[in-house]
Amino acid sequence: MIIKFILNKKEVSIDVDPMKRLLDILREDFGLTGTKESCGEGECGACTVLLDGKSVTSCLVNAVHIDGKEVMTSEGIAKEPIGKLLIDCFDEPNAVQCGFCFPGFLVTSYHYVKTDGEKNLDKIKKSLSGNICRCTGYQKIFESVMLACERKPLMNANERE
Amino acid sequence: MKFYKPKSLLELFETSEKIEGKKYFLAGGTDINVQIKNGIIKDESIIFLNHLTELKGVLQSDNHIIIGALASFRGIIESKLLKNKLPFFQNSLQEFASPLIQTTATIGGNIANGSPTADVVPLLLVLNAKLKLFSKSKLREVPISEFYLGYKKFILKRNEIIGAVLIPENAETGYETFYKKIGSRKALTIAKLAIAGLKRISNNKIEDIKLAVGSLNEYPRRLYKVEEYLKNKTVDEIDFFELESQLKKEITPITDLRSDKEYRYQVCVNLIRTFLNH
Numbered sequence: 114m115i116i117k118f119i120l121n122k123k124e125v126s127i128d129v130d131p132m133k134r135l136l137d138i139l140r141e142d143f144g145l146t147g148t149k150e151s152c153g154e155g156e157c158g159a160c161t162v163l164l165d166g167k168s169v170t171s172c173l174v175n176a177v178h179i180d181g182k183e184v185m186t187s188e189g190i191a192k193e194p195i196g197k198l199l200i201d202c203f204d205e206p207n208a209v210q211c212g213f214c215f216p217g218f219l220v221t222s223y224h225y226v227k228t229d230g231e232k233n234l235d236k237i238k239k240s241l242s243g244n245i246c247r248c249t250g251y252q253k254i255f256e257s258v259m260l261a262c263e264r265k266p267l268m269n270a271n272e273r274e
Numbered sequence: 275m276k277f278y279k280p281k282s283l284l285e286l287f288e289t290s291e292k293i294e295g296k297k298y299f300l301a302g303g304t305d306i307n308v309q310i311k312n313g314i315i316k317d318e319s320i321i322f323l324n325h326l327t328e329l330k331g332v333l334q335s336d337n338h339i340i341i342g343a344l345a346s347f348r349g350i351i352e353s354k355l356l357k358n359k360l361p362f363f364q365n366s367l368q369e370f371a372s373p374l375i376q377t378t379a380t381i382g383g384n385i386a387n388g389s390p391t392a393d394v395v396p397l398l399l400v401l402n403a404k405l406k407l408f409s410k411s412k413l414r415e416v417p418i419s420e421f422y423l424g425y426k427k428f429i430l431k432r433n434e435i436i437g438a439v440l441i442p443e444n445a446e447t448g449y450e451t452f453y454k455k456i457g458s459r460k461a462l463t464i465a466k467l468a469i470a471g472l473k474r475i476s477n478n479k480i481e482d483i484k485l486a487v488g489s490l491n492e493y494p495r496r497l498y499k500v501e502e503y504l505k506n507k508t509v510d511e512i513d514f515f516e517l518e519s520q521l522k523k524e525i526t527p528i529t530d531l532r533s534d535k536e537y538r539y540q541v542c543v544n545l546i547r548t549f550l551n552h
Binding site for chain 1: 275
């Protein structure tokens with residue numbers, strides 16, 4: 114089945130098994146290995162990407178579901194102003210330990226900071242509740258996202274979009 | 275595996291009729307993909323549904339709120355219509371899976387997966403929801419309380435699908451509400467048990483009460499006998515030994531990897547008490 118979609122702001126098309134997982138398409142067909150596989154069952158969030166601007170676990174999304182849609186991975190987010198801000202904010206308190214969960218956390222927190230962005234610990238915890246860090250560095254992860262929410266209003270208006 | 279991507283509802287039924295043997299309808303895919311990974315689904319036919327926009331969305335029609343079977347949980351949680359009309363229903367679903375799963379998982383999928391622990395079903399039971407079932411030549415409405423026949427067994431006929439969920443727009447009006455999902459962790463948990471309740475108190479008496487539980491039977495159920503026992507009593511008049519004997523007629527908790535039957539039973543009793551006393 115031929116599917117067309119927008120991957121990190123570029124139009125792409127690929128002939129693929131309609132059930133192939135988005136996770137595998139990204140890693141095997143496009144070499145985007147920032148998206149990680151951990152549980153493969155939607156429990157851990159290591160494979161989180163944005164699908165039409167909303168965070169999803171790419172291990173549970175089939176090729177057929179991305180036809181005509183827009184996919185953004187951690188690699189794409191790292192080039193966005195809010196993505197860069199978040200990477201700095203994760204870096205400052207040393208929130209990244211082994212790093213395996215980080216791309217997933219980056220995508221989910223990008224979605225939160227971009228669409229909501231309120232510096233509210235409860236809301237941040239809830240929005241990140243689908244991502245697991247087995248180094249258990251949650252406090253620093255929350256701190257990082259709080260910091261990004263604090264700094265977002267200082268960005269230029271066109272960079273916040 | 276053979277795949278089908280029908281262009282319309284009509285084509286869906288035509289395709290589905292032609293397929294011999296077992297087939298799966300794939301909506302959000304959050305359960306089916308796990309079953310494929312675990313080798314439970316191997317080479318059965320799969321019919322893709324998720325692109326059929328006619329089965330999506332939340333809208334009002336006469337005095338019902340209609341939720342398309344392919345409405346995602348995120349869509350439900352963010353719906354302004356539900357926020358106005360059925361806020362208890364909407365708020366209770368915040369605990370459904372995780373925000374990531376909410377984006378893709380659908381209400382129709384949660385019902386049709388047939389899990390005894392399906393989060394949305396106890397809520398639909400106390401709200402007197404109906405399911406609109408679609409087939410090629412027929413539309414019919416069935417109360418959700420009559421939809422399940424046994425473990426993963428439904429009233430659905432061959433080539434019939436869940437098209438929409440209908441909830442009376444005033445289903446919550448005038449009721450005190452209660453929803454509790456018990457799990458091992460706060461987020462992304464599969465319920466050990468869940469309970470939904472609505473009650474209306476007048477002159478200290480329980481004028482009306484609706485209770486439904488998940489994970490305590492082979493499918494989620496209303497507790498009609500307990501409700502009958504409680505109606506027209508004040509909280510002080512309730513004999514909890516009698517309540518428990520009614521409850522035992524209606525639930526058959528099991529021991530599994532999430533908890534044992536004694537725990538499930540006791541927590542169910544405690545939660546009913548909490549709801550009655552608050």
